[in-house]
Amino acid sequence: MAILKQYKKSDGTTAWFYKLYMGKDPITGKERRTTRRGFKTKKEACLDLARLQLEIESKGLNNNSVRTYRELYNLWMSQHTLNIRNTTEQRVRNYFTNQILPSF
Missing domain, CATH: 1.10.1200 (Non-ribosomal Peptide Synthetase Peptidyl Carrier Protein; Chain A)
Incomplete structure (x- = not known):
């Protein structure tokens, strides 16, 4: 589930951010969440959110390629x-x- 909100920066401009629940990590069992900020428009934030969700669905949560x-x-x-x-x-x-x- 994602939360999309607008916020006001310290310089007076507005920007968008989203919070996303990514699921539980299969190794640790802990919940994984992420927050991304600094989008100028709601459309930019939605596009980045969709890209991230697609990446999570295709690669999964645990995409660590480092083994040694x-x-x-x-x-x-x-x-x-x-x-x-x-x-x-x-x-x-x-x-x-x-x-x-x-x-x-």
Whole structure:
């Protein structure tokens, strides 16, 4: 079930948001909910809501593709290297490949 509402921002403009109950997580048994904000129109919010519901129906709730520590490390490193210098990247890569990943 989804809730679609309009709200007023601090600068005086209005925007739309929705809250969506996505179901229960099969692994943890906890309820999964999401809130998406910042849509300029109700139509934009409805379209994004429909897209998200379709994605949940097709892929399901648990769409984690990471299965190993190395996959998680590669995913994290690809994002982390955008914000660090080359020397730091080299140091972190060496530490992970020589110290952390072999122990797992």
